[in-house]
Structure formats: C-alpha cells, structure tokens
Amino acid sequence: MIEAQKKTVLIIGGGAVGAIAALNLEVGGLAEVTLVLRSNYDAVNTHGFDIKSCDHGQVQGWKASRVRNTIPNLTTESLPPYGYILLCTKNIPDIPPTPASLVAPALPPSNTHTVLILLQNGLHIHKPFLASHPTTPVLSGISMIGSEETAPGKIIQDDPDRLLIGAFPNPNLGEDAGSAAAQDFARRYSAGGKTSCRVSGDVLHDRWRKLVYNAVLNPVCAILGLDTGRLRLAGGGEVVEGVVRPAMREVVRAAGACGVQLEEGVVEEMVEAEPVESYLSPSMLADVRKGNFIEYENLLGEPLREGKEKGVEMPTIEMLYYMAKAVQWRTAERKGLVEIPAKKV
Amino acid sequence: MIEAQKKTVLIIGGGAVGAIAALNLEVGGLAEVTLVLRSNYDAVNTHGFDIKSCDHGQVQGWKASRVRNTIPNLTTESLPPYGYILLCTKNIPDIPPTPASLVAPALPPSNTHTVLILLQNGLHIHKPFLASHPTTPVLSGISMIGSEETAPGKIIQDDPDRLLIGAFPNPNLGEDAGSAAAQDFARRYSAGGKTSCRVSGDVLHDRWRKLVYNAVLNPVCAILGLDTGRLRLAGGGEVVEGVVRPAMREVVRAAGACGVQLEEGVVEEMVEAEPVESYLSPSMLADVRKGNFIEYENLLGEPLREGKEKGVEMPTIEMLYYMAKAVQWRTAERKGLVEIPAKKV
Numbered sequence: 001m002i003e004a005q006k007k008t009v010l011i012i013g014g015g016a017v018g019a020i021a022a023l024n025l026e027v028g029g030l031a032e033v034t035l036v037l038r039s040n041y042d043a044v045n046t047h048g049f050d051i052k053s054c055d056h057g058q059v060q061g062w063k064a065s066r067v068r069n070t071i072p073n074l075t076t077e078s079l080p081p082y083g084y085i086l087l088c089t090k091n092i093p094d095i096p097p098t099p100a101s102l103v104a105p106a107l108p109p110s111n112t113h114t115v116l117i118l119l120q121n122g123l124h125i126h127k128p129f130l131a132s133h134p135t136t137p138v139l140s141g142i143s144m145i146g147s148e149e150t151a152p153g154k155i156i157q158d159d160p161d162r163l164l165i166g167a168f169p170n171p172n173l174g175e176d177a178g179s180a181a182a183q184d185f186a187r188r189y190s191a192g193g194k195t196s197c198r199v200s201g202d203v204l205h206d207r208w209r210k211l212v213y214n215a216v217l218n219p220v221c222a223i224l225g226l227d228t229g230r231l232r233l234a235g236g237g238e239v240v241e242g243v244v245r246p247a248m249r250e251v252v253r254a255a256g257a258c259g260v261q262l263e264e265g266v267v268e269e270m271v272e273a274e275p276v277e278s279y280l281s282p283s284m285l286a287d288v289r290k291g292n293f294i295e296y297e298n299l300l301g302e303p304l305r306e307g308k309e310k311g312v313e314m315p316t317i318e319m320l321y322y323m324a325k326a327v328q329w330r331t332a333e334r335k336g337l338v339e340i341p342a343k344k345v
Numbered sequence: 346m347i348e349a350q351k352k353t354v355l356i357i358g359g360g361a362v363g364a365i366a367a368l369n370l371e372v373g374g375l376a377e378v379t380l381v382l383r384s385n386y387d388a389v390n391t392h393g394f395d396i397k398s399c400d401h402g403q404v405q406g407w408k409a410s411r412v413r414n415t416i417p418n419l420t421t422e423s424l425p426p427y428g429y430i431l432l433c434t435k436n437i438p439d440i441p442p443t444p445a446s447l448v449a450p451a452l453p454p455s456n457t458h459t460v461l462i463l464l465q466n467g468l469h470i471h472k473p474f475l476a477s478h479p480t481t482p483v484l485s486g487i488s489m490i491g492s493e494e495t496a497p498g499k500i501i502q503d504d505p506d507r508l509l510i511g512a513f514p515n516p517n518l519g520e521d522a523g524s525a526a527a528q529d530f531a532r533r534y535s536a537g538g539k540t541s542c543r544v545s546g547d548v549l550h551d552r553w554r555k556l557v558y559n560a561v562l563n564p565v566c567a568i569l570g571l572d573t574g575r576l577r578l579a580g581g582g583e584v585v586e587g588v589v590r591p592a593m594r595e596v597v598r599a600a601g602a603c604g605v606q607l608e609e610g611v612v613e614e615m616v617e618a619e620p621v622e623s624y625l626s627p628s629m630l631a632d633v634r635k636g637n638f639i640e641y642e643n644l645l646g647e648p649l650r651e652g653k654e655k656g657v658e659m660p661t662i663e664m665l666y667y668m669a670k671a672v673q674w675r676t677a678e679r680k681g682l683v684e685i686p687a688k689k690v
Contacts, residue, residue: 223568224671233685234674235667242667277689315660322580322587326569329579340578344622 005030007083007188010072010106011064012036016147016283017119018088019049019155021163021189022064023056028191034082035064036071043152045069053147053157055194073105081113082106084185086141090283091120094328095293099125100132109133115181117141117165121214121283122298123207123306126168137178138168139185140203142210146280158278163189166200208255209262213270214282214299215317216247219324222284222294229279232271240271247316254307254314284324293331296324350375352428352533355417355451356409357381361492361628362464363433364394364500366508366534367409368401373536379427380409381416388497390414398492398502400539418450426458427451429530431486435628436465439673440638444470445477454478460526462486462510466559466628467643468552468651471513482523483513484530485548487555491625503623508534511545553600554607558615559627559644560662561592564669567629567639574624577616585616592661599652599659629669638676641669 007030011022014037025031037044048061072079085107091099099118107114112135118125119141126138146159165186167178182199189197200206217228220243224231232240248267255262274280284294300321307314332338352375356367359382370376382389393406417424430452436444444463452459457480463470464486471483491504510531512523527544534542545551562573565588569576577585593612600607619625629639645666652659677683 224668224675226671226675229688230675230678230685231671233683235670239667239671239674242670243664246664275689277686279688316664319588319591319661319664322584323569325580325587326571326576326584329584330569330571330575333575338578340575341622343624344620 006032008032008034008080009084009086010034010036010082011086011088012071012103013038013088013090014040014044014064015088016149016155016157016286017143017145018086019051019149020053020055020145020147020157020161021086021088021119021143023049023051023053023059023062024161024192024195025189026064027056027194028188030188030191031084033064034066034068034072036068038069040149040152041067041069047153049153049155051155051157053155054159055157055161071102071105074108075105081108081111084115084117086117086119088119090287090293090295091118091122091125091298092293092295093297098128100128104132107133107136111136115139115185117185118168119143120298121210121295123211123302125298130170130172134170134172137173137181138170139178139182140164140166140168140207142206144210146274146278148281148286158280159274161195163195163197164200164206165189165197166203166206168203204258205260205262208251208258208260208303209266211255211299211303212248212251212262212266213273215251215303216244216320217270217273218282218284218299219294219296219320220244220247221282222288223320223323223327225285225288227279227281227285228274229276232276243316244271247320250307250312250314250317251303254303254310254312254317257310257312258306288327288331291331291334294324294328296321296328300324351377353377353379353425354429354431355379355381355427356431356433357416357448358383358433358435359385359389359409359412360433361494361500361502361631362488362490363431364396364494365398365400365490365492365502365506366431366433366464366488368394368396368398368404368407369506369537369540370534371409372401372539373533375533375536376429378409379411379413379417381413383414385494385497386412386414392498394498394500396500396502398500399504400502400506416447416450419453420450426456429460429462431462431464433464435632435638435640436463436467436470436643437638437640438642443473445473449477452478452481456481460484460530462530463513464488465643466555466640468556468647470643475515475517479515479517482518482526483515484523484527485509485511485513485552487551489555491619491623493626493631503625504619506540508540508542509545509551510534510542511548511551513548549603550605550607553596553603553605553648554611556600556644556648557593557596557607557611558618560596560648561589561665562615562618563627563629563644564639564641564665565589565592566627567633568665568668568672570630570633572624572626572630573619574621577621588661589616592665595652595657595659595662596648599648599655599657599662602655602657603651633672633676636676636679639669639673641666641673645669
C-alpha cells in the first residue's frame with residue numbers, strides 16, 4: 001500500500017543540500033529518487049555517499065534508487081514524467097546554462113503534471129520559468145540546513161534540515177494548485193520523522209528572511225576567506241559590528257520597502273544562526289575554496305536592485321555586490337574564461 | 346674629494362623599496378649604505394640582489410657596502426652614529442615591535458646628529474618618535490615607485506622611483522633643521538641621475554595625496570586577491586566604479602576636511618597610476634600572498650579616524666577598514682598567534 005503511494009522525485013544536484021534531501025525522502029518511503037550528479041558522480045557511483053548527519057546519523061555507502069550523471073530525457077529515453085523535480089543546483093544566472101534550459105529535457109514546456117521545486121537561494125528565481133514553463137507549478141524550497149560537502153561524496157551535516165515549502169505565484173494557475181502540491185510534498189519530506197518540513201503561505205517573506213543571512217554572511221565569508229565562526233572571532237568581533245550587522249540591517253530595510261516586515265531581532269538571530277564553534281563555511285565560501293562560481297546575482301544583486309528601486313540606501317550591500325562580482329571574475333579568469341591583455345614590463 | 350662628501354646611511358628593510366633606495370644611493374656615490382635585511386638576508390648575503398629596474402637596468406648579484414641581519418648597536422659595537430637612517434620596513438603598529446623600538450639600538454634617545462627618514466606609508470607615523478626621540482629630525486619619505494620582490498632578493502621595478510622628501514613638524518627643533526636635511530638628502534639621492542627626488546614643503550598634503558591610492562587600491566587588491574590591472578578589468582570595470590572610485594572620493598573629502606585640498610582629477614590619476622598591463626601587486630596584496638601582516642592601521646585606520654572626527658561620511662573606507670582587520674586576523678591565526686575555541690560537531 002505504501003509502495004503505491006510513492007511518487008517519483010528527480011533531484012538535480014547532489015551536493016550538500018541535494019544529497020541530504022535525497023536521503024531524507026527515501027528514508028520516508030514515500031518517494032523514489034533519481035539523483036543527478038555532476039562533479040561527484042564518479043565518487044558516489046563507485047562508493048556511495050558517506051554522510052555524517054545530525055538528523056540521520058552516520059550513513060556510509062548510501063545511494064539513491066537511481067544515480068545518474070545526465071538530466072533524464074523523457075522523449076529519447078521514453079520515461080514517464082516525474083512527480084516532482086527538485087532543483088538543488090546552484091542558481092547562477094550569469095553563467096550558462098540557465099536553470100530553465102538545464103531542466104528542459106525532463107520537463108516539457110507544456111508540462112502540467114510535474115511539480116518543480118526550486119531548492120535554491122535568492123530572489124526572483126521562479127521568474128524565468130514563468131516564460132519557459134508557464135503551466136508548471138513551481139514551488140519555493142528554502143532549506144535552513146547546515147551541511148557541507150568536504151570531499152566528493154563526503155557530506156557533513158552539522159545543523160538540522162529545516163525545509164520551508166511554498167508556492168511561487170503563477171498567474172496562469174489557480175492558487176490551490178501550488179499549495180496542494182506544497183502540502184503533498186511536505187508530507188513526503190516529513191514521512192521519515194527525522195526532519196522538519198513546513199508549508200509556508202508567504203514565500204516572499206521567507207525568501208527575504210533568509211537573505212538576511214545569505215546576502216551577507218555568504219559573500220562576506222567568501223570574500224574574506226573566513227567561516228562564520230572565525231568571522232565572528234575576527235578582530236574581537238569588530239568585523240561583525242563593522243560589516244555584517246550594517247549589511248543585514250540594509251537587507252531588512254529593503255525587505256520592508258518591498259512590503260515584507262521582518263521581525264525585530266532577525267539580525268541577531270542570523271548573526272548567531274550557528275554556534276561559533278561550528279566554524280561553518282557558507283556555500284559561497286565553500287564554492288570559492290573549490291574554485292567554483294558563486295550565486296551572487298540572486299543573493300546580492302536582486303535584493304540590491306529591489307531595495308534601490310524602492311529608494312533604500314544600501315551602501316554596504318552594494319559594496320559586497322561589487323566585491324562578489326570581482327570574486328566571480330577572478331574565478332572566471334582562473335578557469336580560463338576571460339582573456340586579458342598581455343603583461344607589459 | 347667626492348669620497349670625503351660621503352655620508353653613512355643605514356637602511357633598515359631591504360624589500361622592494363629599500364633595495365632600490367640602497368642601490369640608487371650607492372650609484373650616486375654620495376652615500377655609503379649599510380643595509381639591514383631580515384627575511385631575504387640569506388639569499389642576498391649569498392647571491393646579492395637580482396634587480397630588474399626601469400631606472401637602473403638589469404643588476405645582478407649586487408650588494409650594498411655592508412649587509413647585515415641585525416640593527417647595528419652603536420654602544421656595544423662602538424659604531425659612530427649614521428648620517429641618515431632610512432626606515433623602509435612595513436609600519437604595522439598593531440604588531441610589535443614598534444618602529445621606535447626597532448630603530449633604538451642605532452639611534453640614542455638624545456640623538457641630534459642622525460636624521461631619521463621614514464620611507465613608509467600612512468598618516469601620523471612620525472608621532473611616536475616625538476616621544477621616543479624628541480630631538481631627532483624626522484623626515485617624511487614618500488616613494489611613488491612601482492616595485493615588487495618576487496622571490497627573496499629578486500626585485501622587479503616596473504615604475505620609476507620618484508621620491509618626495511620633506512620634514513615632519515617637530516616643535517622641539519627649528520623649521521630649518523628639517524628642511525636643510527631634506528635638501529641634503531635629496532642631493533645625495535639624485536646624484537646618480539637615474540631617479541627623481543624632490544623636496545616638499547607640505548608633507549601632510551603629500552601623505553594625503555598618496556593615501557588616495559594607498560587607502561584604497563592597497564586593501565581592495567589585498568582583500569580581493571587581484572592586482573591593480575585585473576581589478577580594473579574585473580566585471581568590465583564595474584568593480585572600480587562600485588568600490589574604488591567611491592572609496593577614493595571619501596579619502597579626498599577627508600583630506601579636505603583636514604585642510605588638505607587635493608587637486609581635481611587626483612582620483613582619476615590614482616586609478617590609472619599604472620597601466621593595466623603592468624598587473625602591479627600593491628604591497629598589501631604582495632604581503633597577503635606571502636602570509637605577512639598588512640599596514641592597514643596607518644593606511645586605512647588613521648585617515649578613517651581623522652575623517653570621521655571631522656564629520657566626513659566614509660562608509661566605503663570604513664568597510665574596507667573592517668575587512669582589512671579581518672584579513673589581519675586571518676594572518677595572525679595562520680601564524681598561530683590567535684587561539685580559538687575548539688570545533689564542536
């Protein structure tokens with residue numbers, strides 16, 4: 001009976017977030033996961049994941065039901081559509097492919113069956129799909145997990161997986177479509193009893209709230225090469241006072257100008273989101289250390305543009321934005337994607 | 346006859362700036378240089394300097410008249426006082442030893458004979474000497490050289506050595522003492538005909554002017570890990586627009602509030618101080634890459650404090666200051682000088 005209730009879930013991206021989502025969904029027994037990997041495919045396909053998780057304990061050699069290194073092509077592989085597609089890749093609009101083109105082989109433009117969940121950070125990430133997949137229900141997934149891939153296939157999860165699901169607005173669909181899908185997915189995600197998955201009615205609020213952390217600690221740690229613990233210790237706390245808090249207050253003001261009132265104390269909560277002694281590397285710092293591109297446009301660029309359009313002064317965020325842009329350029333140059341004039345002595 | 350005119354010059358610090366100063370003074374024939382080296386002592390003592398200079402050409406295996414790895418102790422070594430002491434070390438007040446205690450063995454507290462020249466960057470660097478050596482004439486040396494030590498004893502000088510000498514104010518001495526010393530030193534420094542050494546009557550103006558470059562390009566390049574050429578190319582020039590120019594304008598406004606009017610166009614001049622194709626690493630970037638401490642207090646902290654005291658808004662400089670403080674802390678931690686709480690998983 002339980003078997004019959006299972007839905008197929010395609011998870012694209014099996015890094016620190018996607019791997020835990022895959023594990024948690026299969027532990028619940030209400031999902032059959034196909035996991036698409038890229039950089040860690042060889043490691044995981046051979047040895048499985050090695051996961052040390054505060055939710056799931058020590059899990060060695062684990063694999064999802066299916067593991068692959070390409071996006072399934074429904075047409076050429078004659079596959080039925082998935083119940084859910086969970087996009088857990090980075091969302092980096094300044095670097096191709098776009099999320100909409102990435103997901104295309106598994107999601108026909110006229111899809112109405114498959115529910116797409118963007119388990120990604122930042123503002124406005126659903127907007128491209130309104131154009132490419134106008135009738136697809138798109139859900140927002142906000143993960144407050146603390147996890148890190150320390151080597152290909154090795155995941156350390158320090159901080160519990162708390163997932164917030166909600167429907168992005170879509171003028172082409174009834175409001176109920178999205179919220180029913182969110183309820184269904186939350187039930188499947190919670191079935192294992194190890195994690196918390198809530199359904200939210202206010203996605204915009206949730207996204208701005210998480211930006212207080214993500215638009216600030218992510219780039220500051222990435223730019224300075226310090227994890228959040230060290231950042232708080234640096235200069236006896238002066239760096240948090242001088243950079244982190246002012247930037248977070250700017251995000252809160254921008255949210256307010258966009259009609260999202262964040263509660264008093266959100267800055268404090270985000271500064272202390274994890275203990276100093278976790279020495280957590282936010283995803284942007286982990287990416288910089290791996291030589292990967294960073295998600296600075298959705299995390300910094302979009303809230304900056306929204307805030308400035310509403311007349312909010314955001315000097316700290318603006319400077320972080322341009323510094324993150326420099327970090328992105330540095331990565332592009334190191335990857336050989338930028339041509340620069342020859343040195344003259 | 347020329348031999349009789351020679352003065353002894355003790356140069357403390359033989360990195361990219363001190364080595365070129367030593368070479369240039371000895372080429373002129375009016376100075377006999379004792380050069381104190383630290384990290385590159387072994388390399389230079391064995392093989393001499395290998396200098397590729399736009400002023401002096403290719404110079405291989407060169408050594409000053411005397412090379413040593415300790416500060417001469419006039420008392421225990423029974424040495425006569427030097428004519429000049431040129432301090433070419435970094436000036437890092439947050440890390441011991443202080444410049445005044447460093448120079449002490451070669452400069453008695455009651456000295457009136459030796460002229461001290463601080464070939465160092467930043468504001469207010471003469472003030473500690475007013476207390477420790479109240480009767481010593483102290484000159485400001487501002488070097489607009491572009492040079493870099495690429496390996497111990499290997500110096501590449503891309504950009505001509507232009508030195509600006511002037512007397513720091515000292516209420517214990519007549520005004521003429523300092524300016525006569527500045528004239529004498531400039532004559533000796535220019536004697537080789539290869540470099541330009543000017544005497545300035547307005548040291549404060551000169552120092553603020555150089556800060557437009559040093560308070561901005563130094564920390565920005567050090568924080569982002571980009572040389573000045575790459576910084577200008579990054580993001581198609583947007584990083585210069587978004588970070589560098591706003592910060593430079595803040596320094597210009599702070600200077601103005603301190604009574605130093607910098608000419609229109611100084612920002613543009615400093616942004617383009619060297620061609621993109623030089624890919625010059627400012628000293629702070631070179632220091633970060635070598636794992637060394639950076640001079641952020643005199644270059645950023647002092648102008649920030651001066652400007653803020655005068656009521657100037659300096660949000661960009663302030664943020665760079667705190668980020669530089671984080672970089673300094675990161676270096677201290679890597680050197681094992683900071684104890685942090687143990688990681689808890």
